[in-house]
Amino acid sequence: MELVLVAIVLGLLAVVYGIITSRQVLGAGAGNEKMQEIAGAIQEGARAYLNRQYTTIAIVGVVVGILVFLLLNWIAATGFVIGAVLSGVAGYIGMNISVRSNVRTAAAAQSGLQQGLTLAFRAGAITGMLVAGLALLAIAVFFYVLAGPLGLEANSREVVDGLVGLAFGASLISIFARLGGGIFTKAADVGADLVGKVEAGIPEDDPRNPAVIADNVGDNVGDCAGMAADLFETYVVTVGATMVLTALLLTSLGDLLLPMMALPLLIGGACIVTSIIGTYFVKLGRKQNIMGAMYKGFIVTAVLSIPAIFGVMTWALGDMNALIGASVVSETATVALGDTLVTEGAAEVVGGFTGMDLFWCAMLGLVITGLIIWITEYYTGTEYRPVRSIAKASETGHGTNVIQGLAISLEATALPTLVIVAGIIVAYMLAGLIGIAYAATAMLALAGMVVALDAYGPVTDNAGGIAEMAGLDDSVREKTDALDAVGNTTKAVTKGYAIGSAGLAALVLFAAYTTDLTEFFPGVTVDFSLKNPFVIVGLLLGALLPYLFGAMGMTAVGRAAGDVVKDVREQFAEKPGIMDYSEKPDYARTVDLVTRAAIKEMIVPSLLPVLAPVVVYFVITLIAGQANGFAALGALLLGVIVGGLFVALSMTAGGGAWDNAKKYIEDGNHGGKGSEAHKAAVTGDTVGDPYKDTAGPAVNPMIKITNIVALLLLAALAQGVVS
């Protein structure tokens, strides 16, 4: 258990870093009175929204929490509550840091690009470390209490249920936060652009636009709070799933049980240290290349993580070359063990894997992360073919811009899929399913750094808005714009990273599902073969979910944006003095309107992945018996991954590419600002908005919820409460 304690200490280290750095950031100058006034309005709006959002979510959370308690037990329910509450905390932290640093970044950018970058990136790093640290602490402390003071076996059903409950709490709250925040930010953004830029002909972030504060609030509640909750969820689910799979699959670990359960936590802890070190290397070089500064920080973290991971592994496992998990002969285990691949007929297995195998799987996770970052930069960066092809297509109009954007978004799924497929194969050949779990865990271990890169984006976006509204010198806006363009790419990177890791994590969850099935229902032989039509039915229904979910998200944004347009038109009509600055628009009214719309629209789509597995199981069981019900449900889980991976990758990459194609034109290419090409690019950007910030990223928690609900359903069925 001392290993777990070390992980807890490392988690606390992240929190300490967060607190210290917060002081530094908050100690920086907050600009003039006008800037503070604007920032205050944004803060107020963001806080009001999050309060309303989490109050609504709390109602759903309490109901679901009671259900978990009734259908399972108090440990799972406690886990659920911890996951849910900390997910909310992660969201609040993301928002709070962001709304305070935006104005300070604007102030710092007055002194220079490096100063602006340092402040914005520090703010991002606080969110990143706190998200990773809180996630690590949530699992580590909960596990420590269960396996320590409460004296439960580390691989007992109670501990497994507790970890699954924790993951469920985190996921459920995150999907609401991701979707609600996503709808808010894009409804405000699209609405503000449509009526401001297009109809009234006033520039972006003009203080005369009543929706301008709502737009800036959106950056904080969607891109910061929603993203933080999302990555918190991804971390908890991935690390938790690895521990659950260890408990379920590796049944003959003996003395190695506790170290193997603690190892994912230790890897997470070690990488928090390397991430903290990495943040100090984010500095502009002589070429003033912002993306280069980001890469420096990431590469330092990744390289330092190699010996760090090797160190904690050696410490936990002792002999890195000893065989782990060998001599398992149950049929389930055949799929879990790598060294001796059973290719012809399922027979007894005596293979296993070594600590070195796991180490290589973790390295694979780092490589996958690096490749996904690189691929995402290729598809969303302004220097490469994809974005430039969209910019070029804008010359011939709105239609060709959108056609090319859609083509790029479809194409952008190919390389990440190949990377993930290669990752699955190599990890599996090294150490079976546990290998895949370790690759995913190592990916997520870098979450502190990745979130830091992402969270910096909306801070600079807001800083630009504040600079504009406060009438600061144009040079400030130029600096924040340069920072923001890189932010578009780093935002896309996090989404690709989250969805890529979700693909791996969901496979781990699926393995937990099939293992649970064998344990809970030894008498039911479930045919998971593709030859079973109910498997195909499950795959089709699973693949449908992200489509339906995406449709709901897109429609919600369209509808809420329409409301914003109407409200702004009304305000212009009621207060004709807005245009000549003689009257002030009622910002709060628009914020309030978007708040209500976002909260109303987030409920139904968020419940889709919760209810779908339950409905599919019961309907198919009714029609064709329980074995086929289980088969269809299992296939549904994979169908969601297979469908969702492509929907999410195409939406997030496509949206990022559209956004930067617009930025590329605004930099003076293809006619620059105000040209016909620019107008077409604005259309593409508008289309990409809900793609990349609402529907696309929310698919990540959606995939996980479907899988976790299936696990909980099995446990509930096994207890006989539901039947």
Place this chain on the structure above:
Amino acid sequence: MELVLVAIVLGLLAVVYGIITSRQVLGAGAGNEKMQEIAGAIQEGARAYLNRQYTTIAIVGVVVGILVFLLLNWIAATGFVIGAVLSGVAGYIGMNISVRSNVRTAAAAQSGLQQGLTLAFRAGAITGMLVAGLALLAIAVFFYVLAGPLGLEANSREVVDGLVGLAFGASLISIFARLGGGIFTKAADVGADLVGKVEAGIPEDDPRNPAVIADNVGDNVGDCAGMAADLFETYVVTVGATMVLTALLLTSLGDLLLPMMALPLLIGGACIVTSIIGTYFVKLGRKQNIMGAMYKGFIVTAVLSIPAIFGVMTWALGDMNALIGASVVSETATVALGDTLVTEGAAEVVGGFTGMDLFWCAMLGLVITGLIIWITEYYTGTEYRPVRSIAKASETGHGTNVIQGLAISLEATALPTLVIVAGIIVAYMLAGLIGIAYAATAMLALAGMVVALDAYGPVTDNAGGIAEMAGLDDSVREKTDALDAVGNTTKAVTKGYAIGSAGLAALVLFAAYTTDLTEFFPGVTVDFSLKNPFVIVGLLLGALLPYLFGAMGMTAVGRAAGDVVKDVREQFAEKPGIMDYSEKPDYARTVDLVTRAAIKEMIVPSLLPVLAPVVVYFVITLIAGQANGFAALGALLLGVIVGGLFVALSMTAGGGAWDNAKKYIEDGNHGGKGSEAHKAAVTGDTVGDPYKDTAGPAVNPMIKITNIVALLLLAALAQGVVS
């Protein structure tokens, strides 16, 4: 064998109908000299394009044909040649009828709406009946020769190989035709609109636009020739797959073998008769409702098909309540037999199905067809929420139009998927995999009628173009526009129908794959379980194919349309007299340019589904052994269906909805023609063009090719030629 002869006679009946009706249509007045001149230019361009397209395809075809001969045998190669040649013939017929009826429809519309409708629908019906008739004849005659004069056993490997070869030939040529034609038609359409409507400010189909003839040629080579080849392929593959599955799965049929092999052909033959009868009921009622007239014809055909199918089944099987295919005990058969569902553990099976079970499966196919037509009309018709929501979203600009269109296209996948899933479950519960095959066969049996409804669309579209260019009275254009709006819906219907049936047919092909695998490689135990990571790898790679294919198709249209824009700009610059009618644009030059572009762009994407299964099999086999290679390949086949179904459904429905949202606005809603909403709707229509007419529909043959190539690969591997 007399059953097969009857099917041949019924197939010939379709050809006779086609010839007689052709005379009637060609006997109608062809309009004034100007109209004939324009129609002549369109004819010439279409013929030139098809000649070049099929010459290019022929080169690929000869190479692949030789490969089939070398890797398999001369029977399969002969089947390949027959399928390939007749697919080309189907395309030529579609084009030839269409280019001759367009001008006659324009002439007839001068007399009235009913006259225009009758002529255009007759033209569509000729294409429909000839496609269905030729497809039926291809399989029936080939099967008759193999099992009759050549004396091969009806379920022998040679016959199976021959039928698979036939399907391959049809599919391979069709994907080229569908994609090449699709790229041609949309590159010309988008290019003509961009430079004509948007830049030069001249209306659609204005004779001053050098791309106008190319645009009209496109309707004929894409929407007519491409569609005809596609549906020919769908028919051949579906009916062929049902026969192949009968031969492979039902190994103890005894005397019922020949009747069971002939039954799919007889069902096709019977429905040709009911389709011919149905065409005579397409008449406007008192309300002048064009869609209503179409429904009348379809409903008559569907209702008459019920007793017709029952009749041929009773005739072929004798006792409709006798058990067929019972007492099969091999493990493979457990999945093929419905009555006794094996839910817990695979054991000996003594179930089976009756003729009545098959009859109900066929009825299910008719119901699925009806539901898909109804759902497609809902999503693409101007009277319902989806199209109207896009039209309404156009009021707030290009961006919201596209967002809402994308939302609708995602949403439009849900109901068809649920219908297909329900169809799979019910058919399987009735008669196992054979039940699914019969549902698909009954769907395709109505192809004559469905193609008739579709092919009428481009004829009216062209008629409108000719009326415009020839300067006919505006009332003529109004009538052809009304006919064309319904054509948009019927075009979408055919695509939904083709992709829906492809979903079912691909399951049948997958069953053939797994059965072949057991027969060819009895020593290799392939684990198709979702627990096998190589199955997941296969699913992911399979789902990637339609995305990559769609990206290539969209990019190709964008690139070729860009070429058109440049060419037209150059012509305007070289001949400044074009605008005041003092000079004539060089139509042939643009046609030639689009021809070259389309042919160049169609090659690579078309080869993707041919090469992908081969590459995946060999790479995975190299990495993880042959059993995993087979597992990954099998999963790839299902991955293509799971991914492709959604890509195709969303693209075809979304594109149709965008098109009709524009039409709805042009009818005077939301500001009507020339309003800002109209401009936004034109953008949506442009985006929808390559969605619905290039990338989306070509996914249908793509899914089938992947499956057929896998079957051929197995056969080649078994012969030991490849290893």
